[in-house]
Amino acid sequence: MLDSFEILTTSGVVLWSKSYTPISPSIIDSLITNVFIEERTLPGAGIADDISAANNPPYKHDQHTLKWTTVKELGLIFVAVYRSLLHLSWIDKLVDNIKTIFVDLYGDQLKKPHTTIVECHFDEYFDRQIQQLEKTALNQDTRVAESSALLEEAPPSLVEDSGDEPPPLPGILSRGQSKNYRDPTSNESTLIATPDNSRPTTPAGHLLTGKGGPGGKGSRRARKAANSPLAHASSGDESNSKRTRAGKAAAPKKGRKWDADGLADEDSDTPLDYSAPANGATSGDDEAKERPGTVEKVDQASWGSRTGKGQFVLKDLDDQVNSILATADAKKADSTAASSGIVGSGINAIGGFFRNVVGGKTLTKEDLDKAMKGMEDHLLRKNVAREAAVRLCEGVERELIGTKTGNFESVQKRIQIAMESSLRKILTPTSSLDLLREIDAVTSPSATSLQKKRPYVISVVGVNGVGKSTNLSKICFFLLQNKYKVLIVACDTFRSGAVEQLAVHVRNLKELTSREGGEVELYQKGYGKDAANVAKDAVNFAAQEGYDVVLIDTAGRRHNDQRLMSSLEKFAKFAQPDKILMVGEALVGTDSVAQARNFNTAFGSGRSLDGFIISKCDTVGDMVGTLVSMVHATNVPVLFVGVGQHYSDLRNLSVKWAVEKLLSSN
Amino acid sequence: MENQTVASSVQDWVQAVISPSSPLGLILAVLLVLTIPIALHRSVFKASGLTVLPSILLLGPSGSGKTALLTLFERGTNAATHTSQSPIAVECSLPVGTTAASDKYRSTYDPTNQTHKKFLLIDTPGHGKLRHHALQNITNPKNLKGIIFLVDAATMSAGNGGLRQTADYLHDVLLVLQKRMTGGKAMKALKEVSVLIAANKMDLFTALPAALVKKSLESEITKVRASRSKGLLDSGIGMGEDVDDDKDDWLGETGSSEFKFSQMEEFDITVEVAGGNVTGGDGPGVDKWWKWVSERL
Numbered sequence: 001m002l003d004s005f006e007i008l009t010t011s012g013v014v015l016w017s018k019s020y021t022p023i024s025p026s027i028i029d030s031l032i033t034n035v036f037i038e039e040r041t042l043p044g045a046g047i048a049d050d051i052s053a054a055n056n057p058p059y060k061h062d063q064h065t066l067k068w069t070t071v072k073e074l075g076l077i078f079v080a081v082y083r084s085l086l087h088l089s090w091i092d093k094l095v096d097n098i099k100t101i102f103v104d105l106y107g108d109q110l111k112k113p114h115t116t117i118v119e120c121h122f123d124e125y126f127d128r129q130i131q132q133l134e135k136t137a138l139n140q141d142t143r144v145a146e147s148s149a150l151l152e153e154a155p156p157s158l159v160e161d162s163g164d165e166p167p168p169l170p171g172i173l174s175r176g177q178s179k180n181y182r183d184p185t186s187n188e189s190t191l192i193a194t195p196d197n198s199r200p201t202t203p204a205g206h207l208l209t210g211k212g213g214p215g216g217k218g219s220r221r222a223r224k225a226a227n228s229p230l231a232h233a234s235s236g237d238e239s240n241s242k243r244t245r246a247g248k249a250a251a252p253k254k255g256r257k258w259d260a261d262g263l264a265d266e267d268s269d270t271p272l273d274y275s276a277p278a279n280g281a282t283s284g285d286d287e288a289k290e291r292p293g294t295v296e297k298v299d300q301a302s303w304g305s306r307t308g309k310g311q312f313v314l315k316d317l318d319d320q321v322n323s324i325l326a327t328a329d330a331k332k333a334d335s336t337a338a339s340s341g342i343v344g345s346g347i348n349a350i351g352g353f354f355r356n357v358v359g360g361k362t363l364t365k366e367d368l369d370k371a372m373k374g375m376e377d378h379l380l381r382k383n384v385a386r387e388a389a390v391r392l393c394e395g396v397e398r399e400l401i402g403t404k405t406g407n408f409e410s411v412q413k414r415i416q417i418a419m420e421s422s423l424r425k426i427l428t429p430t431s432s433l434d435l436l437r438e439i440d441a442v443t444s445p446s447a448t449s450l451q452k453k454r455p456y457v458i459s460v461v462g463v464n465g466v467g468k469s470t471n472l473s474k475i476c477f478f479l480l481q482n483k484y485k486v487l488i489v490a491c492d493t494f495r496s497g498a499v500e501q502l503a504v505h506v507r508n509l510k511e512l513t514s515r516e517g518g519e520v521e522l523y524q525k526g527y528g529k530d531a532a533n534v535a536k537d538a539v540n541f542a543a544q545e546g547y548d549v550v551l552i553d554t555a556g557r558r559h560n561d562q563r564l565m566s567s568l569e570k571f572a573k574f575a576q577p578d579k580i581l582m583v584g585e586a587l588v589g590t591d592s593v594a595q596a597r598n599f600n601t602a603f604g605s606g607r608s609l610d611g612f613i614i615s616k617c618d619t620v621g622d623m624v625g626t627l628v629s630m631v632h633a634t635n636v637p638v639l640f641v642g643v644g645q646h647y648s649d650l651r652n653l654s655v656k657w658a659v660e661k662l663l664s665s666n
Numbered sequence: 667m668e669n670q671t672v673a674s675s676v677q678d679w680v681q682a683v684i685s686p687s688s689p690l691g692l693i694l695a696v697l698l699v700l701t702i703p704i705a706l707h708r709s710v711f712k713a714s715g716l717t718v719l720p721s722i723l724l725l726g727p728s729g730s731g732k733t734a735l736l737t738l739f740e741r742g743t744n745a746a747t748h749t750s751q752s753p754i755a756v757e758c759s760l761p762v763g764t765t766a767a768s769d770k771y772r773s774t775y776d777p778t779n780q781t782h783k784k785f786l787l788i789d790t791p792g793h794g795k796l797r798h799h800a801l802q803n804i805t806n807p808k809n810l811k812g813i814i815f816l817v818d819a820a821t822m823s824a825g826n827g828g829l830r831q832t833a834d835y836l837h838d839v840l841l842v843l844q845k846r847m848t849g850g851k852a853m854k855a856l857k858e859v860s861v862l863i864a865a866n867k868m869d870l871f872t873a874l875p876a877a878l879v880k881k882s883l884e885s886e887i888t889k890v891r892a893s894r895s896k897g898l899l900d901s902g903i904g905m906g907e908d909v910d911d912d913k914d915d916w917l918g919e920t921g922s923s924e925f926k927f928s929q930m931e932e933f934d935i936t937v938e939v940a941g942g943n944v945t946g947g948d949g950p951g952v953d954k955w956w957k958w959v960s961e962r963l
Contacts, residue, residue, distance in 0.1 A: 011753065
C-alpha cells in the first residue's frame with residue numbers, strides 16, 4: 001500500500017500531503033538533493049519529458065521507492081512513496097492523475113505571487129482517485145484471472161470439492177461457478193448450481209469482509225470496494241452478471257435490484273448465513289443463489305450511480321474529477337493532432353518566425369532540436385565527452401520545453417543561458433573544498449571533540465602518464481608552503497624509476513622550502529612489494545613520527561584492466577586515505593567518462609573518489625571539456641587544476657572561469 | 667518653392683482643424699479633456715503604488731530551517747517543508763503587538779497601527795550548488811532591510827562538520843557585503859545592512875545557547891579566513907587573461923588575529939545573534955526574531 005503522497009513546491013513548501021504510515025522527511029529530501037539538485041539520474045534514464053511519472057525513473061532510498069513527476073511552470077513536484085517490496089501497478093497513473101486534477105483545481109492559486117498558501121481540500125479527491133485506480137487495477141487482475149479460468153477447463157475434481165467442503169478456496173469456487181453459469185438456460189443453471197453455490201458463496205464473502213475490514217473505512221461503500229475486487233469469487237460473479245444481463249434482460253430487474261442489494265450486503269457479514277443454507281429449502285436456496293448474481297450486476301452496471309445515491313458529494317467529485325481528466329486527455333490528443341491544414345501551418349510558421357525574433361515564444365521540442373544540435377556540437381568541440389554533452393543538452397532541453405522566451409530573446413540565446421546555469425550547477429561542489437581546514441581538523445582536533453590527533457592521508461590514483469607524481473609534488477609544495485610536515489610514500493613498486501623520480505621531487509622540494517620551514521621526507525620500500533602494505537606501514541610510521549600529512553603515490557593503471565584495478569580496493573582498506581584524488585588529464589577525450597567511472601567504483605562499496613585533479617589544462621586552451629565529462633560521470637568535484645609545469649602551477653577550480661571557457665565561441 | 671507649398675498645406679490643415687466650424691477640432695478637444703485627467707490620475711497613482719515592499723532575506727545552510735521559518739512567519743503555524751530548490755518571496759505582516767520602527771513615533775491610538783506592516787520575506791535555497799540565488803539577492807537588493815542568517819544551533823559545537831560549512835557560508839556572505847562597501851557603485855544603494863544570526867532549533871537538547879553560537883562561529887570564521895588567505899589561487903587568475911585583482915579578500919579588520927562580528931561595523935554591517943526555535947513541543951519561539959524584524963521596518 002502507498003506510504004505517503006506529497007505535493008510540494010520547488011521552494012520546499014509542502015502544499016498537501018497524505019501519509020498512511022509515518023515516513024521520515026529525509027526520504028523526500030534525498031530525492032530532491034539527488035535527483036533534482038545534483039542530478040544523479042539513474043543510468044539508463046532517457047529523456048524524461050516531464051509528462052508522465054512512468055517516464056521518470058523511480059528513486060529508491062532506504063527500502064522505499066519514490067515515484068515522482070513535476071510541473072515546471074508552477075514549480076510543483078508530486079511524489080508518491082511506497083515500500084520497495086510492493087509492486088503497485090497503478091502508481092504511475094495515480095501520480096499523473098493527481099497532477100492533472102491538482103493543477104486544474106488549484107492552478108490559479110498557485111500562480112499568485114508572494115504566497116505559499118494554497119487553500120486545498122484535496123483529501124476527498126485523492127481518496128476517490130485511489131479507490132478508483134485500485135479498483136480498475138484489481139478488476140484488470142480479476143479479468144485476467146477470469147479469462148484464464150475460462151480458457152483452461154476447470155479440473156472436475158476441484159468442482160466436486162467446492163460442493164463438498166464448506167470453506168473452499170475462492171479461486172476454485174470461481175471456476176466452478178463460471179463453468180456452471182455458462183449453461184444457456186437460466187432455470188437449469190439455478191437448479192444445477194443451487195447445491196454447489198449456496199453454501200460456499202457466503203463463507204467466502206464472510207472471509208473476505210473480514211479481510212477488507214481493517215483496510216476499508218468501515219462504511220458500506222468502502223467495504224464493498226474492498227470486497228468485490230479482492231474476492232476472487234467475483235470473477236465468477238462477473239460472468240454470472242453477464243449471464244443475467246444477457247438472459248434476463250426482459251425480467252423486471254429494476255424494482256428488485258435495490259432490495260436485493262441491501263439484503264445481500266447485510267447477509268454477507270452475518271454469521272447466520274453459515275447455518276441458513278444448511279437447512280436450506282429449495283425456495284430459500286433459490287433466493288440465496290439469485291442474490292449474489294444480482295448484487296454483482298448492480299456493481300457492474302451502475303457503480304457510480306449507486307454510490308451517488310448514497311453520497312451525493314462523492315458523486316459530484318467523481319464527475320468533476322473525471323471531467324478534468326477527460327479534458328486533459330482531450331487536450332493532449334488535440335496537441336498531437338494539431339498543426340493540420342496548409343493555411344494554418346503557414347500562419348503558424350510566420351508567427352513562429354516572428355516570435356523567434358521578438359520573443360514570447362513558447363518553446364517546443366521542434367524549435368529546440370536544431371539549436372540543441374548546435375550546442376551539442378559546440379560542447380563536443382570543447383572536448384566534452386559525447387555522453388556528457390548529450391546529457392547536458394537533454395537536461396537543458398527538458399528544462400526549456402514549455403517555457404516562454406523573454407522579450408527580444410532568441411532561442412539560441414535562451415539555450416546559451418540555460419546551458420550556462422546548468423554547467424555552473426554541475427561544476428559547483430556541494431560542500432566547500434577547503435583542503436587546509438580539513439587537514440587542520442584532523443591533525444589538530446579541538447579539545448572538546450573526541451578525535452585523536454592523526455596524520456591526514458591523501459592518495460593519488462590515475463591512468464598511466466597523466467601526471468600523478470607531478471601533481472602529488474605540486475600538492476606537497478602547496479602544503480609545505482603552509483608549514484606542514486609531509487611524508488611522501490612511494491607506492492609505485494612496479495614501474496622502473498618511479499621511486500627514484502619521487503626521490504628527485506622530494507630533494508627539490510626540500511631545497512625549495514627548507515627556508516620557509518617545510519619538512520618533507522620520502523618513505524620507500526623499493527620495488528616488488530605489495531603497495532597496500534607499504535601504504536599501511538607508511539601511515540603507521542607517520543603517526544609515530546608526528547607527520548601532518550601523508551601523500552601516497554600509486555602506480556598508474558589502465559582503468560579497464562580488472563586485475564590492476566582490483567588491488568585498489570585492498571589499498572583503500574589498508575591505507576584508509578582521507579582523500580582519494582584521481583588525476584585525469586585534460587587532453588583525454590571520450591575516455592574520460594569511463595576512466596572516472598571505473599576509478600570511482602574501484603574502491604569497493606563504501607568508498608569512492610573524493611576529488612579530481614585535472615592536469616595539463618594549460619595545453620588545451622579552451623577545450624577544458626574533460627572537467628565536465630569527469631564530474632558528470634561521477635558527481636565528484638574537481639579539487640585542483642594543473643595549469644603549468646612548475647610546482648606552483650596548481651589552482652583551485654574557478655567555476656566561472658571554466659564556464660566561460662566552455663561557452664566561448666571561436 | 668516646395669517648402670512653401672508644404673508649409674502652406676500644413677497651415678491649411680491646422681486651420682481646418684481649429685476652426686470651430688469643423689467637428690474634428692471639437693472631437694479632439696473633447697477627447698483631450700476626457701483623457702488628460704485619467705492619464706494624470708494613472709501616472710500619479712501608479713507611481714505611488716509602485717513602492718516596493720521592504721524585504722528581508724533569509725540565508726543559511728541547507729537544513730537550518732529557512733523555509734520552515736518562512737511558512738511560520740507567513741501563516742503563524744508550522745508547515746511541513748523539504749529541501750528548497752528555488753527562491754521564493756512571500757508577503758508577511760508583522761504580528762499584533764509589534765510595531766515597526768518607522769511607526770515608533772505614532773500615537774498608540776493611531777488607526778494606521780491597526781493595519782499590520784507588510785514586508786517581503788525572501789527564502790533562498792541553502793544547498794551548496796544553489797547558493798548563487800542567495801548571492802544574487804544580496805548584490806541586487808530591492809529595498810532590502812535586513813538579512814536573517816539561520817544556523818542550526820545543534821550543530822554548532824566545535825569540530826562539527828555543520829559548523830565548518832555554516833562558517834564557510836557566513837564568511838562568503840559577509841565578504842560579499844563587505845566588498846559592496848569597498849567596491850561597486852550599484853551596491854552602494856544599500857547603505858547599512860543588518861544581519862541577524864538566528865540560532866535555530868533551540869528546542870533541541872544539543873543546541874548551544876546564542877552566546878556560544880556566536881563565539882564558535884567567530885572562531886571558525888577566523889580559521890576560514892586564515893585558510894582562504896593561504897589557499898591556492900583560483901584558476902584563471904594569473905594565467906594571462908583578465909587579471910582582476912580581487913586580492914582584497916580578507917574579512918574584517920586587516921591584520922587582526924581573531925575575527926569578531928563587531929569588526930564588521932566598520933563596513934556598516936551590524937551583526938546580531940539571537941536564539942529561537944521554529945518548531946518544538948512548546949510551540950515556536952521566534953519572538954526575538956520578530957522584534958528584530960520590526961526594528962528594521
